[in-house]
Amino acid sequence: MFKNYKTNSYLILGSVLVVISVISFLVYYFNQLGLAYNDARSHLDIGRRVVEGLKPGLAQLGSVWLPLTHLLMVPTIWNDFMWHSGLAGALQSMIAFVATGMLVFRFLEKINVGLLGRLVGVGIFVANINVLYLQSTAMTELLLLATMTAGCYYLMSWYRDDKLVDLIKSSFFIMLSTVIRYDGWFLLVTASGLIALYAFKKKGYVTAEGTTLMFLTLGSLGVALWFLWNQLIFKDPLYFAFGPFSAHAQQTQLEAAGVLATKGNIPLSIKVYFYALMYNSYTIPALMAAVGAVILWFDKKLSPAVRWSTLALLAPLVFNILALYLGHSVLFVQGIAGDTWFNIRYGMMLMPSIAIFAGYLIDKAKYLRWTLIGLLCFVLFFAFANQDAVTIDDARVGSSQKNVTEVAGWLEANAKNKEGFILISAASHDAIIFSSKLPMKRFIHEGTGLYWESALQIPDRWARWIIMRTYDDNDLTWKFVSKTKGFALYDKVGSYPFADIYQLKPEYLPDLNTKPVFGKQK
Amino acid sequence: MNHLKRLSLLTFILSLILLFASIKGDANSFSRNSSFTDASTGSPFESSSSSSRYVLTQALFKSRSFLLTRDQAKFASPDVAEHNGKYFTLFMPGISFMGLPFYILGSIVGLPQLGTFSLNFWLAIINVFLVAALAKRLGASWSWSLLGGFLFLFGSNAWAYALTYSQHHLAVFATISLLLISTHSLTVKNNLLFGIIFGIALLADFPNPIILSPIAVYQLSRHFHFHRNKINWSWLFMGAGVLPFLVIFAYYNLKTTGSPLLSAQFVGRSKEFNVATSVPAETKSVPEVRSPGLHLPLKSRSLIRGFSILIFSDERGWIYYSPMVLVGIIGLVLTLKKNSSNPVPNLIFAAICFNLLIYAMFGDPWGGWSFGPRYLIPATAMISVFIPVFMQKYGKNVLVMSGFLVACVLSIRLATLAALTTAHVPPKQGAEALPVPIPHTPKLNSNFLAANKSSSLIYNLSFKNQMPANTYYKLVFALALITFVTLTGFAVNSKRV
Known part of the structure; x- marks a missing residue:
């Protein structure tokens, strides 16, 4: 009976998310914003070149971007409609959107959050135009969020239940994230560190060494293959990092032009990412998540291991600030750094984490729960009524657009x-x-x-x-x-x-x- | 008369003296033939939020009309709307309606401006005791509670706005009254009163119903016991209380905009008088994106800027202008942490959040040219309730008491400065954009004093030739401090009564 209830609740949630996903795609398809991002069109072209062109083949995956999203397009991109509608790329984003929503629900369930908290958590993730927009495009963000959230979810499960299979699943999903965006590489390092420390503390050095190596064997497979790919195709394992089309080359040009203000400036890097985060999340969910995270980390009803594991959810925060500080990433927030928008969508990388921590807060708030939900609804109402989506602004008039x-x-x-x-x-x-x-x-x-x-x-x-x-x-x-x-x-x-x-x-x-x-x- | 009554009387008298000492005006405005053409800094009409409401009161009395003459409209600009050749105030009419009896009384003695502005004077005094009454409801002793009420008025910009003809003190009155009513039983009388006060609040300012919505929803929910299949039908009297005010509002709209459902705010500012707005233009080098949304005035993207301006900044920061609110915030958090079933702290938390949210999402969180976060005056009143609650419990700790004293002295100092000079301080960008830039902080108020100027009627009438404005300020500040220390002394030594 209980099992049926659980299955049904996932079925209902999944169905609702599928409907939302399809409607969102159709909205952005018909208003022609789905391909506004210059990068979305490039991603689709890369996938297309694998199957069609003067020299088709896997080598067309290139070195600029990590390959998984382009590989996933291959089965459908041959079709002209799938290519030019963007659906070949958006399809994986849409599936990832549904998966992430369900993962948020499951994550909260596993840390004993009641139904209301779980639903609010999913709601925070879903009721966000930035998320809905990016799940309707051929961008890489949603797939990254899904794989990273899955990695964090199984990592938390391993901490909680100490089942090896969870650790393997976690390393598998984190491995997938490492072949989508470089954010995944940082999560791999963070998760490895957390695993090593925990295993060492609980079971000693030998077990820690074995556990970490086992995790890394699968987890770092994608990274190793990427090095190998670059060596085989471009004769340099670090071609992706320092090649003429790399982010590094782009950032060098920006630095020369004097617009890479965050490089070497930690307060500005924090400020810029903070604003991106707030703009993408509509602020109130992020603030609630911050409170929820603190409550979670000090909640003695949860085992220390589970609390410890949730630190992995913060990996995108640290990664993005570090990347800005080191000059490996560029992010313009109008009025803060740069006179326009650029890559503002990076602030969305914490949305699943925000949803989980905020959902936790709702569960713990008891008497205040309805007040918090009321505040959320109030802000989200105006966000939707005004169509507040900073990612769309970036795609339409910021540096991420290219009206050709x-x-x-x-x-x-x-x-x-x-x-x-x-x-x-x-x-x-x-x-x-x-x-x-x-x-x-x-x-x-x-x-x-x-x-x-x-x-x-x-x-x-x-x-x-x-x-x-x-x-x-x-x-x-x-x-x-x-x-x-x-x-x-x-x-x-x-x-x-x-x-x-x-x-x-x-x-x-x-x-x-x-x-x-x-x-x-x- | 017992000790507590004497203490209440003392608080009342000292509050009265402090307010009286700071009433705005000069010999010109006091004279029988006073005109309202003086809108200079420090004058009663320095802000259009006062003048625009005042001209409506005047029109009601003189022309028996909701519409303004061209001269009145010009004086009320930029907060004036024009529709089909008719001028009317951009604000909700509640304050202007309530000020009418005071205008009439003032006119009888030849002081219509002074009489009209006394509406807020008396509301402010009442609010001191309402805040105290609510603090007492939350378990503080009456001595501590009185101190909380006193600090609300004289430790924040509420003092400066008690001397204007604006909506803030009426909003406080409504908020605290409704919170108090929600702690009482569900009688027809209480529900009717609840509805009437809610209706008055609605007529006073647009955001009030949103700020008060948590209290209204709670009060309404008390009538429904679904698990017992029982409904207390007296909730209908809440509606009966609000209804007349909705009718008045619809009638007012009909007479001004021509439609009962179209209010002045949606008509927008008249450009005829071409007064530059005080709101700094946002930096925009990226082309304006016309998204398909509704373009409502509250924007989620403004939140982070709004929070920063309204909480921390030296322009309008709540903590910057009234550091004492930190004590209240700690008190509120500790009260909420208890997870008590007492709904009042939760309701206050909700109302403060909505108060903050609305204005943080608003395009002009500065409130134009103003002093401190004027939009947060209701929130200040509500948070002041937790100052006594906290201090009664932790006040014996030397560290806590030291922090409390420092925060309060700083708050009272700034409040006195604004009350005796001006509440007409530009936002930072506006100040910097002026041909001759001026400060956007309390430095502007200090400069006002340094130029030997004060907005105080009493000073300008009686002491201008006896002492510099700065000395007068020090005297009033000293009186406020003495009152504060006296009340604190009584509170610390009081038994929990």
């Missing part, structure tokens, strides 16, 4: 029904590739091997159109093509905010290659 409608529209109108390749740097203009709605095999980019190398030397033989930022050496196409003789054979036919369009003069068209000639490249 004009240049992509030109391509769609003028290149779609004509023969010839388009030379473009995917590192600089993936959004244009995506938005043009042309097949990937029409583009010569960095990942097309011989086509790219040849086109950079004799563009007039390979590219009918060239898309690049004139006079910008950060754009690899300009950097090399502008120095070739063939560049003089092009007319500039369009100049747009993000790129200019060059078209080969008609008299040179007879010498142009318009068909793939290299066959299958290695």
